[in-house]
Amino acid sequence: MADFLKNIVGGTKAADTPVPSSDSDFADFADAPAPAPAAFESTAGGATLGGPVPTGVPYTKWYNIHERYGLSDFKAEGVILAVIAVVFTLHFIGTKLNRAKARAWIKAHAPVLTSEFAVVGFGGTSKPDQDPEKLMKAKSLFEYATYATGRQNVAFLDAKISLKKRFNPIMTFIETAMGFFFDSFGTPEDSIEVIIYPFDGKEAQIVPAMPGAAELRAKDSKSSFDGFVWAIVNKDRMKQLREERYDLSITFTKDHAKLPLWATVMSESAEVTETLLTNELAAAIKQAGELFDYIIVTDQPVIKPTTMDETIPRKRLCLRYRLPSSNSYDDLVPLLSYFVRIPDHLASSAHFRPEVLRKIRTVRDENVKHIQKAAEEEKAEERQAERDRAKKAKRDAELNALDAKAQKKFLEREREKELRKSAKKQTVRA
Template structure:
């Protein structure tokens, strides 16, 4: 028994016998010598690795970029860079031209604005050079503002110039204007809008120290409401289509005006009062750059609600800028436009017969709006009744069982058939 146990635990083996390890599979490499680095040999025609440096380097194109590439390899990049350079150059030149054109306009009209208004421009800076009076809203839009004048609450002026910084867009807009009337050709223009006090000085400027004095003069700044305009005949059709206020006027030529201009008015008496020799002379001097001057108490868009029929008096002036930046012929036009509010306050008070004729068109439009509003309310009331009737019918139907519901629907169908037969009999 003892011998058997010795055999199991390995007791029968000699103590000198080595015990096999887990790495016995690599026993074949146990007697292999340790590896040693092999010295590098010099490369033929090149540098010697691990040895002395070669005396010379062989010639290869890899070290000469100008021999590996030619200009033809960079043709696409050159085209892209050229286009970018052209775009940036045109953008810079166009922006500079627009800025110069706007500065030329404000320099020519700064004396008129500063002499007629107490405050011109948007800033509060004490430096009131002409350039400071105009504000750039974008690369092609400039604006100024003026206030502080008798009979004028304030005036907005907007310059819209060609997009010279983007010739592609200018060409597209020019091409579209040839094929579609809705697209206007790019042009340099000025539009001024005057908001008259019309007897509301105390409400508009209640915080001024002289508000009490203004309140006593309220009646002197009022004038009758009407629509009157002098327009360039080239713009007449477009204005009549785009502006509701001018659509209610009639057109008539006047001997005081050049042949390319005409009057749009609601009454001949209004024309006699407003078309002064000074205004006609300023229009003639401006030439065909003049687009229109409009005095209106009606909205530009046709009113569809009663709130929109409330008269709001506005004065509009628009003309195009000359390419030469010479405004000697256009300065009198803006000067008269600023002072026309004084003429309106003193002279635009007409006979009752003229006012009744003017108001007739407005009253007719108000009646149409009231009729449309009443019809809309009637439709809403009918829809409400129909909804209530349907809700009552659904409630009655849901309270019945299936058999009663069937009888209810049959009776309902018979009533509809009788109604339709009566309608056919009446038509026959």
Template sequence: MADMIKGLFGGPKPSASPVPTGDSDFADFAGAPDPSPASFSAIPTAASFTGVGAAPTGDAVPWTAWYNVHERHSLSEFRQEGVILGFLVVIIIVHVIGTSSNRKKARSWITAHGAVLKKEFALVGFGGPQIPTVDQVETDGLMKVSDSLVWHESLMKEKSPQEFTTYASGRQNIAFIDVNLALHKRYSPITVAVEFAMSLFFESMSTPAERVEAVLYPFDGRESTTVPGQVPGAHELRKDVKSSYDGFVWAVVNKDTMKQLRDDRYDVSLTSTKDSSKLPNWVTIMSESAEITDFLLTPELIKAIESAGELLEHLIITDQPIAQPQTLDETIPKKRVHLSYRIPSSGDYSKLMPIFEYFVCLTDILVQGAHFRAEVLRKVKSTREDAIKRLQKADEDEKAEERALEREKSKKVKRDLELKGLDAKAQKKYLEKEKEREMKKMQKKQTQRG
């Protein structure tokens, strides 16, 4: 301690080694011993640590738990994320399988019905490749033609994963035809299960089914309302082409769907139901006249119905709207032919092809022979006239109510102007007289009721 005090206050310094000349700043360290290599080995380095809290050894790399992720974490910590990821993978797989299955069913339908559509119409689909002919199939083979031409977005559009549609036009007596395929939501099995369960507990909900719904719009002098850009009566420029026939409502209906069809459709509700001994017991006729039934129930149709079996839901010829008309414009006849049948689970459409072919050619039969006697048409028109009269009466009542409101409004304006032109005394007298008139009216009404 005395030596340190002396060194701080200028005392004599211990002599160790000679101080370099001219370098007095480092005089205090001049006597320090030179470091040797062995002295550095005692300094801990990064290689001297082997774990958390480990003492330096000088011969190991310091790989601690902080760098080893597998020591700090385990798969059990990501159990929740793994479950969520698993659910997402299952949902994606089910969606892909379901949508591809529906596309396959739509492809199967257009392949089976394509030959009929190609034969009867000039344009099939939405402007893309045409459906192959029989010669093409025989030459190139069915698989090759099906893969390259039949299934194409231009032939059948996918409106949604469970709904597909196609279109055809360019035929005598037909403006165009729309076809819609409604399939199960295979990409969402839970939704399908819920729909089936709901149909079991609620009668108002029908059992989900895969079906084809086709609507045919015939030419009948109303081209401007069905095909945009057409001149009314343009098809009649050719004397050999006349697409007109008498309007009526007639249907062949599966008894399982008869009640719901009558409740849902206004046009079918105008008919009366009667079974026919010529038809199977699971189907019935809904018609406005027995003479119409005798004309339409041909042997070809009976054979096609028997071939289709209970997959057939209905074949409807109508000129009335589906929904009950609310205005006079909606009562204007618009002729259509509807066909609906369930899609077979096997994918075999051979038994359904006769009814589809008959449906496409039905307008030819109607144009040739659907011209009935005046007595038959009088009965058919009477129902429509009753509906028109009800709408006319409702329209007249509505207009009368509007006129009454206008009169009341004009009277009120006139009264307000008269009151403004009077002084306070005259206004009081005016209001008293008005009140007396109202009381007299009330007494007169009560006397008339009594």
């Protein structure tokens, strides 16, 4: 009542009293000034990233990367980069040395190959002025190969150069150490192996579509020769070859006056040796020196045959020698030159008396008999296994056709039979 009278007399009007709004909770911030950025002031002598450094902020090395890190912080990375550089350098040098050795060999022997064969290399054609390096291709960083064909009495020639892994000194060191301590591991070396596959009277069968096939068919008998195993080997390789190659394991070893002391003959017959060991061949071997490993004329497989198909004669001629470190092949070219002409000598002279051939076939026939016997035993075992399977299937069918009581009696009879058989075997042994 008092408040009512006060309003009438002249006190505060009710209309002047503020009415609270729904946003009254934010009334304390209504008059707050708008935010303004603080003033920046660069510090004397200090570099900034993206603008001046605020006044009052302490100076740190975060803004200068060259002050945060030094060379000592990158020791591990430096070692890794140095190792990578050394590996790539050795890889490049080793690959280049291997390529140079392969090029040196083909350059020295290209005249011999191109003069003896119509086609040398893998291009299908051979020109007299062809770059010798194009006659050989790289199969890997340590293997190079070439090919030749187009010659009387020779179907084709394969040559493979195997080199040390100079691009990987660690692997070369491991292989050398393994070869030093274990005989089963060969010591890494640079070598060349040449294999000739003669026609042996099969020109028309191997190249039936070539021009003049009819003439070749008429001359088939002129390129054939008797089968045998004969070799001249370095004595340092003799034991290893006899263990690794079946064809040489059936030969007899005997020194010869024409050969140097470090070489010997491995042959099935003395008559074969007298026919093949010519003065020219002996001179070429002497000139090659102890880099020479072997010359082999064979019709038998390298691995001992275990089936009748593997006993079929396959004639080939093999030559292997190590490459000189000097890349000079003056003493080795005559050896390859004579080697590619051996098929001509075989076709004209390697036809022996029946007594000699009978002696040569003795070992082969014994091996064939062993293979036939083993094959027959294997077939007998298979037939027995088949009979046992059929017998078991019949027994299971009879057992399944019986009821439980009959099955029990059936099994008891089987046990009794087995016991009687066991007792009989023990009695016979006693």
